Amino acid sequence: MTTTETTPATVAAQPATANRTLLYAITGGSALTVISAFLAWTYTTAFPGNLTLYGYPAPLQMLTLVGALLTGLYALSALGTKGLGWLAPNGHSATLRFLAAGAAATTVFTVGSIAVELGGLVHLEPGAWVAALASLVPAAAAFKLADDKRKAAPAGTLPSWAEILIIVGVYALGLYVITFGIDTDDKEPQLFIAYLITVGLAATGLMKSGLPDRFAAITGRHRQVALIATAAAFIGFPFIQQSGDTYTLIAVNILIFATVALGLNVVVGLAGLLDLGYVAFLGVGAYTAALVSGSTASAFGVHLPFWAAVIVGAIASLVFGVVIGAPTLRLRGDYLAIVTLGFGEIFRIAMGNLDGTSGPKITNGPNGIPNIPHLELFGWNFGEAHNVFGITLGAYANYYLLMLLVMALVILVFARAGNSRIGRAWVAIREDETAAEAMGINGFRVKLIAFALGATLAGLAGTVQAHVNTTVVPENYVFAGPVPPNSAFLLAAVILGGMGTIRGPILGSALLFLIPAKLQFLQDYQLLGFGIALILLMRLRPEGLIADKRAKLEYHDDTADQAPTDLATAKAGA
Structure with missing residues (x-):
């Protein structure tokens, strides 16, 4: 054998x-x-x-x-x-x-x-x-x-x-x-x-x-x-659309959603403050722009140029951020989340009650403020189609290009703030507030700056959203609903994409807006699928789809697992 x-x-x-x-x-x-x-x-x-x-x-x-x-x-x-x-x-x-x-x-x-x-x-x-x-x-x-x-x-x-x-x-x-x-x-x-x-x-x-x-x-x-x-x-996207503005509107809303998510990323991703009512700041900017942009339903009858409406909307959101943040940011964790959730609901209910019956006639209550005129900058009417290089750009293509500028500004602000001394203080507060304060950081002031900056960026996006939709109603600013942006989806976009990064919330916003828009038949099961997706993400990739180096080290540090093996190998060799 x-x-x-x-x-x-x-x-x-x-x-x-x-x-x-x-x-x-x-x-x-x-x-x-x-x-x-x-x-x-x-x-x-x-x-x-x-x-x-x-x-x-x-x-x-x-x-x-x-x-x-x-x-x-x-x-x-x-x-x-x-x-x-x-x-x-x-x-x-x-x-x-x-x-x-x-x-x-x-x-x-x-x-x-x-x-x-x-x-x-x-x-x-x-x-x-x-x-x-x-x-x-x-x-x-x-x-x-x-x-x-x-x-x-x-x-x-x-x-x-x-x-x-x-x-x-x-x-x-x-x-x-x-x-x-x-x-x-x-x-x-x-x-x-x-x-x-x-x-x-x-x-x-x-x-x-x-x-x-x-x-x-x-x-x-x-x-x-x-x-x-x-x-x-990004600029070339509307020029290659074969179906006109049919899908450019989706792209515009994705940019608005992503811009607001980047603002929330300052609050949640950098400073670690769980804000469940953030969509209210988007509403403040939208309502402010609607009231001062010449709408026939405006209670003030004011028609400011767009640049002025943007400034007014951003300042209004900034003021609301400071007013809400000053008494609440002394709270931490779940208590802060509950208070911000209450603020979001109060804003929605208040906008519904300012109808002349339950309160002063300012927002027309549940009917909202319709007939917001389209923007006009330097003689360029955003509500009309324009021929550029032989290609016809519709109304939403105009707003798409405008939102690109707004997003570029928000990205610049986020990047500069995150890499600054105040940005490092935010990260220190997020990691351990008690230790940060022990090292001399004024926790309350630092958190208030983050809250105010995030609110300002949301208000900036809200001013454009009001003109894109040509109407503003309270139902657009709820905690959770079938149509983003709302507070739950904004928070999910930040977590899904990767907290503390720039590309992460943009990717998360694109996915969370595009999927519901394309899969209309899943409306009744949308939140179920959304919850299952979050559970799987937290299990398989807790740092998000695009994570920074710190998050990768926190969630995938293998040194603790390798140490016993290395010690056993050393003993065997001895």
Whole structure:
């Protein structure tokens, strides 16, 4: 009887051989999935999106195609294909799991939606079966891969022109991806759900690969180019809209929501003050602008120019912030949260009672202040369409560009304040107020400044919101409701995106506004889904989607777990 001797080299080679077999399976399954996207998945156009064509992928099939292409590309990179090694500085296994899962989930969801909506599996063409089965092969194989997580080697530098081209290309791609999501038809929720699945899992996988860190290093070497590319991407959004102002209004509201969330981020993210009535400051700015901007329903009959209305609205919110903050900021924790929640409700009720019956006639009570005229700056009427470079920009495109300026101002204020001495004092108060005061920081004064600054930024956004909506009613400023912005969604946007950061609340606001706007059929279950999402986030990524370095260290510090292992190893060696 012959026995095969097992050497250390043989043992080491076995996982590598198994991995290569799995990678070949991932590559083959991804290639077959790509081919299936060019086949018909159903024979009838009754299903939204027209998946009946051969050789011309519909948008839903394009998502499957993109997911499969990325999966196959990373599988080839893991196999050592020349020229693709740079795709995964931190290793391939985790990235492949997320990419393959995203492609499979998108495909299975689409195929399942066809069967459910049309009433059975008989409505599926062979292309749908091929797509579903082929996409499951890479997903199953990817989760069998051995973990190859590693520390990324130092990256080499490219010529400046090449790095600039990379920055431009990435920002152009990002603009296309965002535009694709916003432009999805509200009557086709399947497309938007598939878009969320694909983008969410693909983005997570790419983050695991370490590629975004390499891109961050490139943008760090070319900050001015990155800023210009960012501005160009945002400014270019309304110019590439094919449907006029239909979806530009969503973008405007996202910017308003994000601007207010950045103001709340000063209060919650930097100073650590739990404010549950923050939306009231947005309402103060909106109501003030409505009363002084020439509305026919205004009790004052005043028509100030926009720049003056902005100043008046911001100052009014500042005053309210100081008046509310002065007596309440001596409280901490849950007590402060309860008081601010009460202020938010008092504001909404007070605006509803100033109708001439229950109180002075100032706000027209529940009817609000309608007929707020559109802005006009330097002869440019924001309520009219304008032709720019041969492209027609509608009314909401005008407000979109205006909100970009407002957001840029708010970002500048937030960044300068956060990096200043007062910003460091806010962080000290957030981490430990007692210790901060023991070191000489005037806790009450520092917190009041944060409260007042946050209120001012919210009031600034409120002045623009009043003109965008052309009416202001108390129901827009509640603690929780089906339509953001409200206090609960604003707080969630800050926590979801990442407290204390700039990009975090912007991303959180975009997600929390865009998802309810696109998935109207989930209105009755919106808060349920919202709560489940927050629970999962707190469990899997408590620092938020985009976290600062301090939060990462606080929530993912492994030194405590590593210390006993290191000690045991030292004793064994001795």
